[in-house]
Amino acid sequence: MWTRLAHPGHFLRWTQPVMPWLAGLSGLLLGVGLYLTWFVVPPDYQQGETVRIMYIHVPAAWLGVFFYGAMAISAIGTLVWRHPLADVAQRAAAPIGAAFTLICLVTGSLWGKPMWGTYWVWDARLTSMLVLFLIYCGIIALWRTIEDPNRAARAIAILTLVGAVNLPIIKFSVNWWSTLHQPASIMRMGGSSIDPSMLYPLLAMILAFTILGVTLHLYAMRTEILRRRVRALTLREAERLDASPSSVRGASISQEPMGQAPIGRVVQSL
C-alpha cells in the first residue's frame, strides 16, 4: 500500500482532495494558537511580554530540525531504494526548512536583545542552528547548480546525510556545553518545566506550525512532480525535433516570440 501511495501519479491523485482540508486545518489551528498566545498566556514573571516571541521561535526551531530530519530520511530513500518520490520530498523540504530555520534565528535574536542584552552570541545552540541554515542554503545552491535532477539527487542525498550529524549536536548542545541558551524545557527527563498555562498554548502553536509546514511540503512536492514532468516532456519534444530537423526548420520556427515558443523548438532554433 505504501509503495502504491508513494508512486508519483498516485501521490498527485490522493493529495489533491487532501490539500484544501490541510490548508483549512492549518489556518484554524494557527488562529487558535495565536489567540491563546496573545489573549490567554500570562506574561512571564522574568521575561514579561517578551515571552510571546517564544510562541513562534520554538515552533520555527522545531520545524527547522523536523524538515532536515525528513530530508535525511528521504536521502536514505534516494540512495538505498532510489525511489523518485524520496528525492522529490527532499527537494521540496529544503526551502521550507531553511525558511523556518531563518525565522528561528531572527526571532531568537529579537528575543535575545532585550533578554540577554545582545542579538547574537557564539553559543553552541545558536551556532549549530546557524550551521543548519547554512547547510540548507548549500543544498539549495547545489540543486540549482546541477541541472539534471537524477544526477543532483545522489550528490545531495550524500550531502544531506553528512549534514545530519548536526541534528544531535543541535539537540544536545545545551547539555554538552555550558551555553547561554536555556536547557531543554519541554522534552526532558522528569517532564516539562513550563507551567501548563504556558505549555499548552506553546504545544498548540507547535502543532499549528507543523500542520502548516506539512501542508506546504505536500504542496511543494506536487509542484516538484509537475516540474519534472515538464522537464521530461520538454526533453522528449527536443529529441523528437532533433530526429526530424528538416520538417521542423521549414515548418515552424514560427511567428512566436522566443520566450513563448516551446523549449524544444527554442533549442532547435539555437
Place this chain on the structure above:
Amino acid sequence: MTLGHHAGYILGAYAFTALVIGGLILHALRDHRARKRELDRLQGEVMDGSGVRS
C-alpha cells in the same frame, strides 16, 4: 494589552514571521500555477503530435 518597552522586538518578530510564511505560501501558489500552465501547454503540443501549436 500593553507590550511594554519591548513592543518593537515582539512585533518585529511576529512581522518577520508573517512576512516569511506569507512569502512561502505565495511562492508555493505561484510556482504551482506556473508549472501547471507549462505542463498543460506542453501536453497539448504532445497530443497535437506535431510539436506545432494548432
